[in-house]
Amino acid sequence: MRTIDPRRIGWLTAATLALGALIGAGAGLLTLLLYGIEHMMLGYVEGAGLPGPFGVPGLRRAVSVTVGLSVAGVAWYLLRTRSAKVPSVKKAVAGERMPFWQTIAHVVLQIFIVGSGASIGREVAPRELGAMLAQRFCDLLHIGGDGDGAIDRRMIVAVAAGAGLGGVYNAPLAGMFFAVEILLADVTIEKVAFGLGMSATAAFTAAAIKGHHTFYDITAMQPQSTPSLMLFALLCGAACGVAGALFRRGSSWAEKHKPTGAAILWQMPLAGVLTGLVALVVPQVMGNGRAAAQLGLSTFIPQIAGESGAAQSSASAAASPWTLLAANGGAAPNAGAVLSLSAFWPILGVLALTFAAKAVMTLVTIRSGASGGVLQPGIALGATLGAMLGLIWMLAFPSDSVTACALIGAAALLSASQQAPLMAMCLVMELTEAPLTFFVPVGLAVAASAFVSQWLLAAWSGARANR
Numbered sequence: 001m002r003t004i005d006p007r008r009i010g011w012l013t014a015a016t017l018a019l020g021a022l023i024g025a026g027a028g029l030l031t032l033l034l035y036g037i038e039h040m041m042l043g044y045v046e047g048a049g050l051p052g053p054f055g056v057p058g059l060r061r062a063v064s065v066t067v068g069l070s071v072a073g074v075a076w077y078l079l080r081t082r083s084a085k086v087p088s089v090k091k092a093v094a095g096e097r098m099p100f101w102q103t104i105a106h107v108v109l110q111i112f113i114v115g116s117g118a119s120i121g122r123e124v125a126p127r128e129l130g131a132m133l134a135q136r137f138c139d140l141l142h143i144g145g146d147g148d149g150a151i152d153r154r155m156i157v158a159v160a161a162g163a164g165l166g167g168v169y170n171a172p173l174a175g176m177f178f179a180v181e182i183l184l185a186d187v188t189i190e191k192v193a194f195g196l197g198m199s200a201t202a203a204f205t206a207a208a209i210k211g212h213h214t215f216y217d218i219t220a221m222q223p224q225s226t227p228s229l230m231l232f233a234l235l236c237g238a239a240c241g242v243a244g245a246l247f248r249r250g251s252s253w254a255e256k257h258k259p260t261g262a263a264i265l266w267q268m269p270l271a272g273v274l275t276g277l278v279a280l281v282v283p284q285v286m287g288n289g290r291a292a293a294q295l296g297l298s299t300f301i302p303q304i305a306g307e308s309g310a311a312q313s314s315a316s317a318a319a320s321p322w323t324l325l326a327a328n329g330g331a332a333p334n335a336g337a338v339l340s341l342s343a344f345w346p347i348l349g350v351l352a353l354t355f356a357a358k359a360v361m362t363l364v365t366i367r368s369g370a371s372g373g374v375l376q377p378g379i380a381l382g383a384t385l386g387a388m389l390g391l392i393w394m395l396a397f398p399s400d401s402v403t404a405c406a407l408i409g410a411a412a413l414l415s416a417s418q419q420a421p422l423m424a425m426c427l428v429m430e431l432t433e434a435p436l437t438f439f440v441p442v443g444l445a446v447a448a449s450a451f452v453s454q455w456l457l458a459a460w461s462g463a464r465a466n467r
Contacts, residue, residue, distance in 0.1 A: 008152070011141050011143060012194060014141075015134075015137060015156055015159075015160075015194070015198060016194065016197040016198050016201060017201055019133065019134060019137050019156075019160060019163075019198065020163055020197070020198040020199070020200075020201030020202045020205070021201055021202070021205045022133055023126070023129065023130045023133060023160055023163045023164050023167055023198070023202045023205075024163070024167040024201060024202035024203065024204065024205025024206040024209075025205055025206070025209060026126065026129045026130070026133070026164070026167075027126040027129075027130075027164055027167030027168040027202060027205075027206040027210075028167065028168075028205065028206035028207070028208070028209025028210040029209065030107070030111055030122075030125055030126055030129070030168060031168060031206070031209075031210040032209065032210055033108070033111050033115075034111050034114060034115045034122060035115075036115075037111065037112055037115025037116060038053075038115045040115075041064040041067070041068060041115060041116045041117070042056050042060065042061065042064050042115075042116070042117060043056055043060065044056055046287070046290060046291075047213065048213050048214065048217060048319060049315075049318070049319045050319065050324070051217075051290050051291045051294040051319065051321060052283060052284050052286065052287060052290065052291025052292075052294070052321060052324070053117065053279075053283050053286055053287070053291070054283050054284070054291070054321065054324035054325060054327075054328050055324065055327075055328050056283070058279070058280040058283075061117060061276060061279045061280070061283060061286060062273075062276025062277065062279060062280060063276070064116045064117050064276075065116055065117035065118055065272045065275045065276045065279065065286060066269060066272035066273050066275075066276050067116065067272070068112060068113050068115070068116025068117060068118060068272065069113055069116070069118055069268040069269055069271055069272035069275075069365075069368070069370065070268065070269040070272060071112075072109050072112060072113045072118075072268060072370065073264050073265055073266075073267070073268030073269060073368075073369065074265065075105070075109055076109060076264060076268075076369060076370075076371070077262065077264050077265055079102060079105055079106065079109075080260075080264075081261070083099075083102050084099040084102050085099075085102075086098060086099065086102050086103050086106040086128070089124070089127050089128055089131050089161045089183065090183060092128075092131040092132070092135065092157055092161070093131065093154055093157045093158045093161070093183050093184070094154070095150070095153075095154070097135065098128070098131060098132040098135055100132065100136070103128055103129070103132040104129075104132075106128065106371065107125040107126075107128050107129050108125075109371070110122060110124060110125040110370075110371055110372050111125050113365075113370055113372065114287060114288050114372065117275065117276075117279065117286035117287060118271075118272070118275065118286075118287075118365050118370060118372070119275055119285055119286060119287070119289075119358060119361035119362045119364075119365050119377065120288065120362060120365045120366065120370055120372035120373065120374075120377065121288045121289065121372050121373030121374055121375050121376040121377055122168075122288045122372065122373065122376070123165055123168060123169070123288075123373040123375045123376065124371065124372055124373040125164075125168075125372075126164030126165060126167060126168040127161040127162070127164040127165055127178075127373075128161070128164070129164055130160040130161045130162070130163050130164030130165075130167075130202075131157050131158075131160055131161040131164075133160060134156045134157040134159075134160030134161070135153075135157060137156065137160075138153045138156055138157070143156065154184070155184065155191060155194065158179045158180075158183035158184045158195075159176075159179045159191070159194050159195045159198050159199075160198065161178070161179065161183060162175040162176055162177075162178040162179030162180075162183065162195055162198075162199055163175050163179075163195075163198040163199045163201070163202040164202065165178050165199075165375075166178075166198075166199030166200070166202050166203050167199070167202030167203050167205065167206035168206060169215065169427070169430070169431060170203045170206065170207055170212060170215075170430070171199075171203065171426065171427050171430035171431060172196060172199035172200040172202075172203045172430075173196070173199075173426035173427075173430060174199075174423050174426045174427035174430055175195070175198075175199030175202070175203070176192060176195035176196040176199045177195075177420065177422040177423035177426055178420070178423045179191070179195045179199075180192060180195055181420045181422050181423050182418070182419075182420050182423065214431075214432065214433045215290070215431040215432070216290070216293060216294060216297055216431050216432045217294065217297065217298065217316055217319065218297055218403050218407055218432045218433075218434060219311075219312065219313055219316045220297070220298060220299075220300040220305070220310055220311070220312040220316060220401065220402075220403045221310055221401050221403035221404045221407065221434075221438075222308040222309045222310045222399070222400065222401045222403075222404055223309050223310075223435070224309070224437060225404075225437050225438055225440055225441050226308075226397075226399050226400055228397040228399060228400055229397075229400045229404060229405075229408075229441050230440070230441050230444060232389075232390070232393050232397070232400060232405060232408065232441070233408050233412075233441040233442070233444040233445040233448070234444055234445070234448050235389075236385075236386055236389050236390075236405065236408050236409055236412060236445055237408075237412045237444065237445035237446065237447065237448025237449040237452070238448050238449070238452050239385070239389060240382055240385060240386070240409055240412035240413040240415075240416055240445065240449045241412070241416045241448060241449035241450070241451065241452025241453040241456070242416075242452060242453070242456065243381065243382075243385055243413055243416070244378070244381075244382070244412070244413040244414070244415065244416020244417040244449055244453050245416055245417075245452070245453040245456040245457050245460075247359060247374070247378065247381060247413070247416075247417045248416070248417045248418075248419070248453070248457065249457070249460065250359070250363050251362075251363060251366060251374050251417070253363075253367075254363045254364075254366035254367040255366055257367055258366070258367065258368075258369050259368070259369045263369075264368070264369035267367075267368040267369055268368045268369050268370060270368065271361075271364050271365050271367075271368035271370070274361070274364060275361050275364070275365065278357050278361055282353060282354060282357045283325070283328075284321055284325075284354055284358075285354070285357045285358050285361050288372075288373075288376040288377070289358065289362075289376035289377045289378075289379055289380030289381075290376065290380075291321055291380075292354050292355075292358045292380035292381075292383070292384060293376070293379050293380040293382075293383040293384070293406075293410060294320075294321050294383075295321040295322065295350075295351065295354055295383075295384065295387075296351060296354075296380075296383035296384040296385075296386060296387035296388075296402075296406040296409070296410070297383055297387070297403050297406045297407065297410075297432075298312075298316070298319075298320035298321055298322060298403070299322070299339065299347065299351070299387045299390070299391065299402040299403065299406065300312045300317075300320070300339060300401070300402065300403065301339050301340065301341055301347075301394075301402070302339075303340065303341045304341065304394055304395075304398045305401060307398040307399055308394075308398060308399050308400055308401040308404075310401040310403065310404075322339055325350075344391065347391065348388055348391055348392075351384050351387050351388045351391075352384075352388060354380075354384050355381055355384040355385055355388070358377060358380050358381060358384070359377075359381055362374065362377040374417065374418075375414065375418070375427070378413055378414040378417040378418065379410045379413075379414050379427075379428060379431075380410075381413050381417075382406075382409040382410040382411065382412055382413030382414055383406040383407070383409055383410040384406070384409075385409050385413060386405045386406040386407070386408055386409015386410060386412070386413075387402050387403075387405060387406040387409065389405060389409065390402040390403075390404070390405025390406060390409075393405060404438070404441075407428065407432060407434060407438065407442065408441055408442055408445045409445075410428050411424050411425050411427075411428040411429070411442045411445060411446050412424075412442075412445040412446055412448070412449035413449065414427065414428060415446040415449045415450050415453075416449040416450065416452070416453035417453075419450070419453065419454065419457075421446045421447065421449075421450040424446055425439070425442055425443060425446045428442070429442065
């Protein structure tokens with residue numbers, strides 16, 4: 001058992017407050033940078049009232065993402081072949097050095113491609129920024145070396161990376177669980193307290209800079225859970241476990257086969273062209289996944305929804321991707337804001353098209369050489385898959401809303417793809433600000449998806465090893 005060390009208590013406090021505030025400021029500024037790039041490249045800024053580039057002309061969408069990935073391809077080629085390599089966050093936690101200016105450039109490039117419309121997550125950027133700043137903090141206070149010093153340095157870097165996630169999404173619980181569940185894989189009272197303290201500080205600071213709003217609108221959800229929703233959670237969790245395991249395997253394959261040389265100069269522009277062509281019909285495929293996820297969460301059919309007690313406000317209906325798609329000539333089942341049961345199959349088709357397009361284009365973008373995350377794309381895939389299953393489910397159980405099913409799917413697929421059930425559950429609940437009562441069905445779905453996906457991934461790994 002450790003003896004009380006005043007110096008250690010001092011740097012733990014300094015890291016929690018000072019380093020947490022610095023990381024939060026960085027996360028807030030990165031969010032503002034994303035908004036600025038969106039405004040410059042696409043002429044819109046994402047928010048609660050406009051979750052995606054639905055009103056942006058198709059040609060501008062295509063040009064923006066093509067130019068964005070082309071410019072980033074050149075920049076990354078120079079950065080990766082003529083400069084110090086930027087390691088992954090996991091390698092940084094293990095002790096590999098993150099160069100200062102190269103990491104800053106790497107972080108900005110990730111925000112740039114997401115802002116221009118590339119189908120990839122932006123959450124890796126603040127995590128890398130947090131890890132790099134933590135290494136400098138440790139250097140300043142001479143934390144490191146062998147023994148306990150090395151363990152402390154590893155903990156600080158991991159917790160700081162989690163604080164980057166918590167700051168950019170105002171999700172301190174998810175940030176803490178990302179650090180202890182994924183990076184450290186070691187849950188202790190000290191690590192949980194330290195991680196939660198720094199993530200909360202980062203979230204508070206970031207919100208003061210970028211503002212605070214609910215990331216996903218779930219107002220079309222029923223007010224209470226039901227016994228039938230628990231059954232749905234179990235079945236949906238199993239389905240999302242399979243889909244999440246496949247997505248994890250696909251993203252790992254894409255990451256391993258990234259171009260390492262000059263091929264990035266043509267593969268990233270090609271990914272931009274392909275994304276732009278798909279976005280002509282499916283604009284919600286662009287960006288980090290907010291638009292696609294909101295499509296699933298906003299699936300609301302008034303003819304049946306009344307039995308669940310769900311109601312969609314006029315503001316939510318106006319900001320729904322279904323309304324925005326219909327208003328701007330996109331792939332939508334009707335020409336109005338209200339979805340109808342008579343359009344059941346077209347609605348299901350749009351959700352399926354969105355799911356497939358988002359999955360494929362995210363993997364294509366990673367395979368082309370781009371750096372970025374898969375948390376938000378995973379949420380998007382889960383929300384659309386959950387909505388598809390929910391549409392079918394509500395025909396038999398109209399007391400359950402499609403939005404609740406989409407919420408459950410989002411957490412379940414993210415859990416499976418990240419192999420991090422606690423982080424996934426908390427991130428989705430924090431991003432949606434869902435009622436606490438829904439922790440029960442979401443938790444059941446996450447447990448089922450984690451079990452199924454782990455079993456599948458182990459089976460596939462064993463089969464590959466026996467070849």
